[in-house]
Amino acid sequence: xxxxxxxxxxxxxxxxxxxxxxxxxxxxxxxxxxxxxxxxxxxxxxxxxxxxxxxxxxxxxxxxxxxxxxxxxxxxxxxxxxxxxxxxxxxxxxxxxxxxxxxxxxxxxxxxxxxxxxxxxxxxxxxxxxxxxxxxxxxxxxxxxxxxxxxxxxxxxxxxxxxxxxxxxxxxxxxxxxxxxxxxxxxxxxxxxxxxxxxxxxxxxxxxxxxxxxxxxxxxxxxxxxxxxxxxxxxxxxxxxxxxxxxxxxxxxxxxxx
Amino acid sequence: xxxxxxxxxxxxxxxxxxxxxxxxxxxxxxxxxxxxxxxxxxxxxxxxxxxxxxxxxxxxxxxxxxxxxxxxxxxxxxxxxxxxxxxxxxxxxxxxxxxxxxxxxxxxxxxxxxxxxxxxxxxxxxxxxxxxxxxxxxxxxxxxxxxxxxxxxxxxxxxxxxxxxxxxxxxxxxxxxxxxxxxxxxxxxxxxxxxxxxxxxxxxxxxxxxxxxxxxxxxxxxxxxxxxxxxxxxxxxxxxxxxxxxxxxxxxxxxxxxxxxxxxxxxxxxxxxxxxxxxxxxxxxxxxxxxxxxxxxxxxxxxxxxxxxxxxxxxxxxxxxxxxxxxxxxxxxxxxxxxxxxxx
Ligand SMILES: Cc1ncc(C[n+]2csc(CCOP(=O)(O)OP(=O)(O)O)c2C)c(N)n1
Ligand SMILES: [Mg+2]
Numbered sequence: 001x002x003x004x005x006x007x008x009x010x011x012x013x014x015x016x017x018x019x020x021x022x023x024x025x026x027x028x029x030x031x032x033x034x035x036x037x038x039x040x041x042x043x044x045x046x047x048x049x050x051x052x053x054x055x056x057x058x059x060x061x062x063x064x065x066x067x068x069x070x071x072x073x074x075x076x077x078x079x080x081x082x083x084x085x086x087x088x089x090x091x092x093x094x095x096x097x098x099x100x101x102x103x104x105x106x107x108x109x110x111x112x113x114x115x116x117x118x119x120x121x122x123x124x125x126x127x128x129x130x131x132x133x134x135x136x137x138x139x140x141x142x143x144x145x146x147x148x149x150x151x152x153x154x155x156x157x158x159x160x161x162x163x164x165x166x167x168x169x170x171x172x173x174x175x176x177x178x179x180x181x182x183x184x185x186x187x188x189x190x191x192x193x194x195x196x197x198x199x200x201x202x203x204x205x206x207x208x209x210x211x212x213x214x215x216x217x218x219x220x221x222x223x224x225x226x227x228x229x230x231x232x233x234x235x236x237x238x239x240x241x242x243x244x245x246x247x248x249x250x251x252x253x254x255x256x257x258x
Numbered sequence: 259x260x261x262x263x264x265x266x267x268x269x270x271x272x273x274x275x276x277x278x279x280x281x282x283x284x285x286x287x288x289x290x291x292x293x294x295x296x297x298x299x300x301x302x303x304x305x306x307x308x309x310x311x312x313x314x315x316x317x318x319x320x321x322x323x324x325x326x327x328x329x330x331x332x333x334x335x336x337x338x339x340x341x342x343x344x345x346x347x348x349x350x351x352x353x354x355x356x357x358x359x360x361x362x363x364x365x366x367x368x369x370x371x372x373x374x375x376x377x378x379x380x381x382x383x384x385x386x387x388x389x390x391x392x393x394x395x396x397x398x399x400x401x402x403x404x405x406x407x408x409x410x411x412x413x414x415x416x417x418x419x420x421x422x423x424x425x426x427x428x429x430x431x432x433x434x435x436x437x438x439x440x441x442x443x444x445x446x447x448x449x450x451x452x453x454x455x456x457x458x459x460x461x462x463x464x465x466x467x468x469x470x471x472x473x474x475x476x477x478x479x480x481x482x483x484x485x486x487x488x489x490x491x492x493x494x495x496x497x498x499x500x501x502x503x504x505x506x507x508x509x510x511x512x513x514x515x516x517x518x519x520x521x522x523x524x525x526x527x528x529x530x531x532x533x534x535x536x537x538x539x540x541x542x543x544x545x546x547x548x549x550x551x552x553x554x555x556x557x558x559x560x561x562x563x564x565x566x567x568x569x570x571x572x573x574x575x576x577x578x579x580x581x582x583x584x585x586x587x588x589x590x591x592x593x594x595x596x597x598x599x600x601x602x
Contacts, residue, residue: 003383003395004333004402023426027388028395036376036384037367038591072592096594172598 002044003032007093015050015064015102016230022067029098030073044098045089049105051143051193053242056105057233063142063194063225068100069171069203075124076170078102078141082113084168087122095124102170104142111146125172129181133163135256137181139204140191141167144243148191151249160256170200178204179212186217187255191248196224218258223251271551274489276325278553282562284325284346284484285548288317288541289566291342294351297570298358298372302519306578307358310372311518313339315482316446318540319509321346322487323444326495327414333403335383335396335415338373339446343416348380351569355577362583367591369583390417390424393443397430400439400504412440412498414491420451422465428472431506435474438503442494445506446481448513453526466508474504481511482540512538 001008012018018025025046032042052061069076077092077099079085085103092099130145131152140148145166152162163181167173182188188208190201201222208220223243231241273281291313298310313320316339324346327334336343341354353365357375360368365376366384376384383399386392396415403411421427422445434441445465449456456463469476479490487509494505512535516523523532548554554562 001398001402001405004399006402006405008398020425023388023391024394028386028391032384033593034591035366035370035374035386037365037369039365039376039378040384041594075593 002029002042002098003040007043007045009045009047009093012046012048014056014060014105015048016059016062018046018048018064025074025098025100026068026071030071033097034073041096042098043096045092045095045101046099047089047101047103049103049108051104051106052231052238053106053143053193055233055235055238056231058230061231061238063192065102065170066194066199069200073097074171075099076102077124077168078104078170079168080104080107080111080142080145080166082111082115084122084128084166086115087120088124088168090119091121091124094121099124102142106143107146110143122168125169125174127168127174127177128166129163129177130166131162131164133161133185135160135185136162136187136189136252137165137178137185138162138189138191138248138252139165139167139178139201141170141200142193144191144193144248147243147245148248150245151252154245154249155252155256158253160253162252162256167200173204175207175211178208182208182212183215186215187258188216188220189223189251189255190220191223191243191251193225193242195227196222197227199224218255221251221255223248271547271553272485274485274492276485276488280325281485281548281553284321284488285544285554286562286566287321287324287342287346288484288544289563290345290351290570291317291320292541293566293570294341294345294354297355297574299519301358301574307360307372309519310358311338312515313341314514315448315512315535315540316340317342318484318544319444319446319479319481319487319511322484322489323414323416323491323509325484325488326492328411328495328499329380331381331411332495332499333381333383333396333399333411333413335392335399335413336385337389337392337417337421338371338385338387339418340385340416341373344373344375344380344382347382349375349377349382351573352576353377355573356580359577359580360582361577361580362587363580367583367587390421390426390430393417393421393424393426393430396441396443397434397439400434400441400498401437403440404437409501410499412442412495414442414444414495416444416446418451419445419447419449419456419459419465420454421445422468423459431468431474431504432472434504435472438501440498440501441504442491442498443504443506444491445508446511447508448511450513450517450527452517452521453523455527464508466506469506474506476506476508478508478510481509482538482543484540484544511540514539
């Protein structure tokens with residue numbers, strides 16, 4: 001449909017069910033423009049709820065961003081606030097290339113916020129400093145962004161100043177926002193629910209190591225999901241998988257003290 | 259080209275409404291397909307291009323199907339073995355040679371394998387190397403036509419016998435049947451998927467029988483007979499254009515050559531088997547038929563062949579003289595705006 005001039009918005013009920021379409025998204029949609037030298041394009045938006053903490057068990061809980069962010073030709077958006085969802089979704093629909101639009105399913109009911117009236121867009125590829133701070137940069141997205149903000153707020157009461165960046169777009173990624181913040185705070189913590197190995201945090205830390213190593217006062221740290229296939233259905237298994245604002249606050253304190 | 263029958267043939271020719279001009283155009287497409295593919299193999303053996311593939315044995319089904327395609331209206335979503343279809347709907351030999359030589363002026367700007375064309379002008383979708391990946395695109399295009407309320411247009415999509423074992427094939431055919439989409443699924447069953455014979459591909463030898471299970475009409479046609487293929491695909495396209503829904507057409511043909519220049523078919527099938535099938539070779543058969551039925555005389559056939567060779571030679575020279583893409587083109591057309599590599 002997208003190749004015939006329409007702007008389809010597909011919805012994958014849960015991100016866990018996206019695997020059968022991997023071929024079409026990675027092998028086809030992401031390469032249509034490139035392989036036809038622009039003669040055909042694929043302006044497609046794929047919305048999908050991802051992430052856990054909702055008793056979704058193995059197959060209604062996964063984070064899929066790392067499986068796709070390796071792929072040039074795709075764009076990936078993961079907004080965390082209602083106003084961003086609207087502006088970024090409008091931008092994704094306007095965008096002339098395929099966009100994977102990730103919505104953390106626990107935030108659907110958990111997060112409330114004002115949504116401006118009327119049509120507006122927020123550019124893809126721009127992060128947003130949700131909380132300014134001076135002693136540590138935290139980069140996150142999705143549910144964990146909200147928990148990171150909660151933790152940073154708690155530290156504020158202890159007179160510890162943490163800057164929290166809402167990544168919003170995973171590809172293209174706002175390198176400038178991350179580097180600018182890290183050069184100011186000199187410390188970087190990346191927090192995401194997806195597992196650590198080869199995750200988004202790996203790319204961010206490699207990038208910061210390559211471009212700003214000598215601005216750092218401590219090793220980069222990643223607080224991520226464990227390397228297991230998914231979270232279990234039983235409450236202790238889900239809780240063991242998921243982090244928490246308290247755990248994030250501890251990680252932040254430790255880094256600021258380093 | 260004006261054709262004057264020299265003598266009245268005794269045998270009747272079932273034309274299915276095709277004029278002499280159209281019959282000759284079909285033969286010309288078939289001759290051009292064969293000549294261009296020969297050229298690809300020659301260029302490969304000369305070390306001028308790294309890779310070539312061929313569709314010898316597919317000429318009849320492709321030229322016939324192309325005649326059933328309405329240029330400027332219909333949409334073609336083919337696979338990599340469809341040179342004749344592409345030529346038949348208007349792709350030029352020069353464009354084909356640009357693809358073989360991987361020149362900057364090629365439709366993919368030298369990025370894609372040979373015979374992976376794309377042309378908005380012709381309604382020819384960009385071709386994937388991935389088996390059956392085009393089926394969801396084709397069904398999506400048909401869905402787009404239906405969604406936009408367009409009538410009088412249809413999608414023609416093609417694939418091999420091997421492709422019908424892929425999940426995407428089954429999902430697509432089912433979706434088209436459920437939504438009564440304007441699409442024709444044309445299987446070019448050449449009995450081989452590289453080295454996998456049909457008997458290892460499916461539990462029974464007829465692709466068209468799968469249609470019944472999905473609830474769409476399916477039919478089989480002699481893939482070595484271009485007129486029969488034209489008639490079968492034409493009727494199915496007409497049905498699709500007029501809101502009648504999808505059809506699965508299976509054309510039984512044969513792959514005379516190795517899968518590609520990187521394959522040696524002697525390692526998995528006997529040359530005798532291939533030789534025995536040569537008697538059905540659609541190019542000499544159709545040429546003979548048109549002469550027998552006095553649509554063309556021997557001189558006219560020779561003139562046709564000369565013209566095809568001259569055009570191929572000319573296209574070869576012109577395409578070879580064109581430039582390769584710049585190395586910097588590697589970074590182009592990843593996204594709409596300029597692409598910033600994440601790290602350099
Ligand atoms: C998904 C996938 N699997 C395997 C291949 C390797 N491959 C290339 S062509 C081919 C044979 C396909 O056979 P068929 O569909 O009958 O088409 P034919 O080449 O015979 O016209 C295979 C297996 C591929 N390109 N894509
Ligand atoms: Mg085959």
